[in-house]
Amino acid sequence: xxxxxxxxxxxxxxxxxxxxxxxxxxxxxxxxxxxxxxxxxxxxxxxxxxxxxxxxxxxxxxxxxxxxxxxxxxxxxxxxxxxxxxxxxxxxxxxxxxxxxxxxxxxxxxxxxxxxxxxxxxxxxxxxxxxxxxxxxxxxxxxxxxxxxxxxxxxxxxxxxxxxx
Numbered sequence: 001x002x003x004x005x006x007x008x009x010x011x012x013x014x015x016x017x018x019x020x021x022x023x024x025x026x027x028x029x030x031x032x033x034x035x036x037x038x039x040x041x042x043x044x045x046x047x048x049x050x051x052x053x054x055x056x057x058x059x060x061x062x063x064x065x066x067x068x069x070x071x072x073x074x075x076x077x078x079x080x081x082x083x084x085x086x087x088x089x090x091x092x093x094x095x096x097x098x099x100x101x102x103x104x105x106x107x108x109x110x111x112x113x114x115x116x117x118x119x120x121x122x123x124x125x126x127x128x129x130x131x132x133x134x135x136x137x138x139x140x141x142x143x144x145x146x147x148x149x150x151x152x153x154x155x156x157x158x159x160x161x162x163x164x165x
Contacts, residue, residue: 004031018083049082082103083140084129095129112163138156
């Protein structure tokens with residue numbers, strides 16, 4: 001069963017995170033949605049999807065461009081983990097909400113979702129990516145907590161490795 005990471009990155013942060021995750025997991029493919037058709041996810045049984053939140057809790061441009069086609073994909077039977085980047089100080093009300101938008105689409109498509117993480121250590125007011133005391137995936141704040149990124153990636157990868165590889 002093949003695993004791949006698909007991400008969208010406007011500033012390069014999501015690309016850097018996708019590559020860090022891939023290096024921790026071993027030899028898996030990484031695709032930037034800016035140059036990849038979203039239907040390539042059909043080639044993989046296990047996926048890691050990621051990107052950053054823009055504006056008032058919106059998908060970034062590359063996810064937005066792929067969104068219509070993404071919503072038509074049959075993801076049932078796939079195992080999917082999510083990662084999201086956001087700024088919990090400047091956008092406290094919509095911290096990493098784009099990941100929540102992607103999560104809702106995947107959930108409605110009967111995919112198995114893995115990799116939930118605790119909200120402990122984050123300081124925000126709201127997020128579409130939060131269910132009670134957990135985020136629906138790995139959440140990173142490169143603007144305010146970049147010193148915690150590598151540790152958070154390491155812990156998350158160790159938690160999902162058995163299900164995503």
